[in-house]
Amino acid sequence: MPxxxxxxxxxxMHRLAAIxxxxxxxxxxxxxLPERLSQTGLSGPGVxxxxxxxxxxxxxAAKRRWIALPPGGQVDAxxxxxxxxxxxxxxxxxxxxxxxxxxxxxxxxxxxxRWDFASYVWDGADAVRAPARGxxxxxxxGQRYDVPSxxxxxxxxxGARSPVLGFAALQLGPAVPAxxxxxxxxxxxxxxxxxxxxxxxxxxAEHAARxxxxxNCAHCHHGDIGDGxxxxxxxxxxxxxxxxxxxxxxxxxRRAGTRNPYQQMPPLGxxxxxxxxxxLLARHxxxxxxx
Amino acid sequence: xxxxxxxxxxxxxxxxxxxxxxxxxxxxxxxxCADCHTPLKMGANGPEPDLAxxxxxxPQELTMPAVPAxxxxxxxxxxSATNTAWAGPWGVSFTANLTPDPETGLGRWSETDFVQTIRxxxxxxxxxxxxxxxxxxxxxxxxxxxxxxxFAYLKSLPAIRNKVPEPWAPxxxxxx
Numbered sequence: 001m002p003x004x005x006x007x008x009x010x011x012x013m014h015r016l017a018a019i020x021x022x023x024x025x026x027x028x029x030x031x032x033l034p035e036r037l038s039q040t041g042l043s044g045p046g047v048x049x050x051x052x053x054x055x056x057x058x059x060x061a062a063k064r065r066w067i068a069l070p071p072g073g074q075v076d077a078x079x080x081x082x083x084x085x086x087x088x089x090x091x092x093x094x095x096x097x098x099x100x101x102x103x104x105x106x107x108x109x110x111x112x113x114r115w116d117f118a119s120y121v122w123d124g125a126d127a128v129r130a131p132a133r134g135x136x137x138x139x140x141x142g143q144r145y146d147v148p149s150x151x152x153x154x155x156x157x158x159g160a161r162s163p164v165l166g167f168a169a170l171q172l173g174p175a176v177p178a179x180x181x182x183x184x185x186x187x188x189x190x191x192x193x194x195x196x197x198x199x200x201x202x203x204x205a206e207h208a209a210r211x212x213x214x215x216n217c218a219h220c221h222h223g224d225i226g227d228g229x230x231x232x233x234x235x236x237x238x239x240x241x242x243x244x245x246x247x248x249x250x251x252x253x254r255r256a257g258t259r260n261p262y263q264q265m266p267p268l269g270x271x272x273x274x275x276x277x278x279x280l281l282a283r284h285x286x287x288x289x290x291x
Numbered sequence: 292x293x294x295x296x297x298x299x300x301x302x303x304x305x306x307x308x309x310x311x312x313x314x315x316x317x318x319x320x321x322x323x324c325a326d327c328h329t330p331l332k333m334g335a336n337g338p339e340p341d342l343a344x345x346x347x348x349x350p351q352e353l354t355m356p357a358v359p360a361x362x363x364x365x366x367x368x369x370x371s372a373t374n375t376a377w378a379g380p381w382g383v384s385f386t387a388n389l390t391p392d393p394e395t396g397l398g399r400w401s402e403t404d405f406v407q408t409i410r411x412x413x414x415x416x417x418x419x420x421x422x423x424x425x426x427x428x429x430x431x432x433x434x435x436x437x438x439x440x441x442f443a444y445l446k447s448l449p450a451i452r453n454k455v456p457e458p459w460a461p462x463x464x465x466x467x
Contacts, residue, residue, distance in 0.1 A: 151410075155417035158407075220417055230415050231399035262382070262458040267418045 033118040037104050037127035040120075042066065042092050052171035054215030056266075057274040061095040061102070067167055069184065078187030080169050080197060080240040082161040087111045091164060097139055103127070103147055107157075115163050117153035144271065152268055159228035160219040161237070169197040169240050170214065200243040209284035210244040212277055213252070216266060249285035253278060308443070315444025318437055319346075327386045327424065330373035338372070347396070347451035349375035349385035355456075358383060368424075377424055383459035384422035392450040397442075405442040406435060422458055 034040050041047070047068045055063065069075070070088030077083050089109045095102050101122045108116050120127035121137065134149030157163040169176060174196045179185050181193060189197075199214075201207035213236040222237035223229040235245040236252070255265035257278050264270070282288070319325070328346045330353075331338040344350065350373065358369060358378040368379040375386045388396040397405065400415070407416025412427040414420070421427055433441075 151413070155411065155413055159417060228403075230418070231401070231404060260460040262419045262422075262460055264419075267413070 033106060033108065033116055033129065035129050037106070037120040037129075040092070040106050041068065041090060042104075042106075044068070046071065047090075047092075050167055050172065050175065052166035052168075052215065053173050054171060054211040056165070056215055057270060057277055058095060059270050059272045061097050062099075063096070064094045065166055066092045067164075074184060074186040075167075075179075076187050077169065077185045077189075077192075080189065081237070083164065083168055084162070085109055085164060087113070089164075091167070093166075097143065097145065098141060100140075101127070102137065102139065102145055103130075105148070105153070107153070107163075115157070117150050117157075119147050119153075121147060146269070146271070148269065155268060156219050156266075159230070161222055161228070165219055170199060170211075170238055173198055197240045199238040199240065205284045206244075209281050210238060212280055213244075213247070214238045216256075216277070217252075220266075249281065250287055253281055253285070253287055256281070311440045311443045312447050313444075314437070315440035315442070315447075318433075318441050319444055322430070322441075324389065324441075327374055327377075328389050330375045332373075338374075344451060344453070346389040346445070346448060347392075347453040348388040348455040349373065351395075351454045351456070355383065377422075379423060380461060381422050381458075382461040384424075385455045385458060386425075388451065388453050388455050389445050390448045390451045390453075391446045392452050395452055395454040396450060397445055398450060400442075402439055402442050405445075406438045409433065409438055419458075 047066050049066050068090045070086055073086035075083050075085055087109055092104055092106050094104045104120045104127050106118050119130045121130050130147045132150045134152060135147045137145040139145050176192050176196050180188055218237035220230045221234050238244055255263060257273055258264050259273055325340060325346060328348055329340045330344050330350050332341040355376050370377045377384050390396040391398045393399050404415045409430050412421050
């Protein structure tokens with residue numbers, strides 16, 4: 001049973017930080033990222049894999065993720081739900097369909113505080129950088145696959161509490177104490193050395209359902225007006241040590257259960273409904289008539 | 292002296308805000324925003340902008356019927372008599388309420404939401420695509436300063452409560 005974490009939220013600080021991040025992400029691109037994935041340092045030293053507990057649905061693609069901090073670098077966890085990363089942080093996320101890698105996304109935090117994004121499309125033993133406008137691939141099985149544009153990257157990462165969505169307190173959960181003991185976090189609550197951060201849920205079903213919504217929706221629906229969140233009265237983000245906000249579940253399921261391109265949620269990055277995810281939500285919220 | 296400096300700062304700030312709104316008014320008026328976002332009504336001399344609904348988008352009470360089938364040939368687009376509903380290969384789009392009504396217009400939008408919408412061509416910079424005939428390819432080239440001025444002008448307008456319908460997807464060609 002997940003237990004409460006040690007700290008609440010710091011909304012005003014989140015708000016300022018989110019605006020600052022959005023401005024950095026919205027600025028013109030900085031240094032060019034390499035042309036090939038093999039030149040990004042993915043196979044180099046200091047690269048570690050990680051896995052979030054509540055994965056974003058990507059039409060069933062299998063995903064692997066890695067992070068590399070600069071030598072001696074630490075993640076600032078003083079805002080438990082909005083970690084800050086040192087300049088030089090690099091992340092990768094690989095997408096595979098039917099056991100075959102299709103795309104690897106990469107982003108890097110520059111010395112000027114600006115994140116640069118690129119996507120690499122696999123071609124044989126290496127992957128080649130996709131155009132900034134994105135592209136649509138047709139996979140061997142005939143499935144269409146959207147490689148995001150740089151604007152699409154910013155759409156999901158730019159307004160979030162932290163641009164790094166998966167390497168975060170609630171997403172890493174039980175893996176956090178080890179990171180703290182390893183010295184990779186600074187400013188984190190001391191309690192995390194012994195007790196993994198979590199949100200307050202009364203049942204495993206609630207934990208799974210609200211975690212799903214956090215992983216799939218929280219990067220946009222995380223707060224109040226003016227803090228980088230979308231200006232609609234819906235809060236699906238979770239906070240360390242806090243219970244989830246109330247939600248109109250039927251409305252959420254209606255939007256998650258359509259792929260009408262103008263109504264679907266999330267609005268990009270998926271062409272197929274996540275039937276298992278919807279069933280999970282329907283069970284917890286006791287909604288029988290799925291969209 | 293202690294009061295004079297804050298007073299001068301206030302006056303300068305007010306003048307700058309006023310200049311910005313005026314710049315925004317000029318840009319909105321010369322960029323054709325009202326052509327589609329202010330519904331047309333039939334007047335004595337033909338269709339004319341309904342100024343009581345200035346920039347408030349497709350009238351909520353005007354429920355559109357299914358899109359008529361176009362004859363064979365190079366016809367592509369159909370629009371309503373109000374010039375606020377447009378049907379084409381993308382489905383049906385309805386022009387947005389640009390007044391600062393908090394429930395149905397831009398009242399809850401931040402300046403960043405507006406700039407990012409125009410810059411990216413996505414609703415709020417991260418949602419569904421902004422649809423034709425909105426000339427995003429042209430407007431996305433505007434400077435941040437110009438877009439912010441336009442937003443400041445739009446926020447200065449009287450709020451009009453008008454809930455514009457959501458767009459219709461192309462496959463249905465009918466109300467969702």
